[in-house]
Amino acid sequence: MARISLIGPGAIGSAVGGALLDAGHEVTFCARKAFTRLSVRKEDERPKMHLVNVVTAPEDLSEADWVLVCVKTYQVPGVADWLKAAVTPGAKVAVLQNGIEQRENVEPFVPEGTEIVPVIIDLPASRKAPGEVVWKRIAQAFVPEGEAGKAFVALFEGSFLTAETTEDFVTRGWLKLCNNAPSGAVLALTGLPLGVMHSPGVAEVARAILTECIAVGRADGAKLDDELIERQMQAFLSAPAQEGNSMYEDRMAGRPMEWSARNAVILRKGEKHGIATPVSAVVVPLLQAISEAKA
Ligand SMILES: NC(=O)C1=CN([C@@H]2O[C@H](COP(=O)(O)OP(=O)(O)OC[C@H]3O[C@@H](n4cnc5c(N)ncnc54)[C@H](OP(=O)(O)O)[C@@H]3O)[C@@H](O)[C@H]2O)C=CC1
Numbered sequence: 001m002a003r004i005s006l007i008g009p010g011a012i013g014s015a016v017g018g019a020l021l022d023a024g025h026e027v028t029f030c031a032r033k034a035f036t037r038l039s040v041r042k043e044d045e046r047p048k049m050h051l052v053n054v055v056t057a058p059e060d061l062s063e064a065d066w067v068l069v070c071v072k073t074y075q076v077p078g079v080a081d082w083l084k085a086a087v088t089p090g091a092k093v094a095v096l097q098n099g100i101e102q103r104e105n106v107e108p109f110v111p112e113g114t115e116i117v118p119v120i121i122d123l124p125a126s127r128k129a130p131g132e133v134v135w136k137r138i139a140q141a142f143v144p145e146g147e148a149g150k151a152f153v154a155l156f157e158g159s160f161l162t163a164e165t166t167e168d169f170v171t172r173g174w175l176k177l178c179n180n181a182p183s184g185a186v187l188a189l190t191g192l193p194l195g196v197m198h199s200p201g202v203a204e205v206a207r208a209i210l211t212e213c214i215a216v217g218r219a220d221g222a223k224l225d226d227e228l229i230e231r232q233m234q235a236f237l238s239a240p241a242q243e244g245n246s247m248y249e250d251r252m253a254g255r256p257m258e259w260s261a262r263n264a265v266i267l268r269k270g271e272k273h274g275i276a277t278p279v280s281a282v283v284v285p286l287l288q289a290i291s292e293a294k295a
Pocket residue numbers: 007008009010011012013030031032033070071072073075078079096097098121122123124125126127245246258
């Protein structure tokens with residue numbers, strides 16, 4: 001049994017926390033608001049209920065073997081005090097976030113030399129209320145190879161979440177970004193779920209963002225095959241029309257959005273590798289404007 005402090009019991013934090021409780025670990029949820037029960041439900045199934053340990057002040061935290069960071073990328077500076085209290089000597093930190101900069105996001109807020117495990121998480125989840133989450137279809141996590149990666153994978157044995165190490169984490173990250181960058185931007189800008197891909201010209205906007213993402217990802221070392229464009233576009237076009245994603249949910253709730261981690265990253269890396277990204281250059285300021293107007 002591992003002792004785990006989980007920072008950010010939102011959609012991902014609640015679902016992953018439920019998996020860790022299923023696996024028999026001692027999980028402390030670090031939250032802004034207290035709750036006493038956790039309900040984790042796979043769509044169309046009955047919920048699994050847990051009584052949970054929730055703390056709302058960093059000084060109430062006890063020592064942990066693992067600290068899981070499950071806040072949105074733009075929320076990391078806001079949890080600096082939690083990280084300061086939670087990351088005691090020997091604790092490993094896992095960062096469960098979209099994008100390709102999980103390590104860079106958290107590094108400035110933990111002591112030098114802390115073992116940081118970046119995690120790519122495929123787990124479509126939606127938090128309905130504090131301590132209540134619904135997830136669907138897939139529950140999978142990827143971490144880099146190595147001792148810390150193996151230890152992270154072992155945490156989920158006996159749970160509904162499948163974790164595995166991958167020898168090519170860079171490719172794994174960019175593959176996920178090839179889904180997140182186009183779909184996040186299109187849904188957040190239109191305020192419509194994935195069915196909007198069938199509106200005139202919209203799939204072409206998604207395709208253009210995807211094409212830039214693939215070009216920049218390849219320059220960044222990801223192995224992205226030639227068929228990826230058609231595969232990803234087919235996935236968008238065949239998804240249920242009402243399906244959203246986490247950036248769409250943020251937009252609809254009037255919350256800030258992960259435009260930097262999911263779209264501006266294409267500009268940053270494109271500039272670094274000398275690759276033109278004209279469509280992202282149009283999309284990013286629009287996303288930023290919406291995100292900051294709502295903040
Ligand atoms: N949702 C999804 O389907 C998926 C999301 N992801 C990625 O996972 C990451 C997390 O996303 P998601 O779970 O959707 O995000 P949510 O917005 O659902 O959850 C974020 C959580 O962090 C908490 N939080 C934020 N700031 C603080 C703070 N200062 N102190 C304490 N708690 C804080 C929020 O608390 P409060 O409730 O008080 O706001 C909330 O519980 C993102 O990078 C996202 O892109 C990846 C795959 C799928």
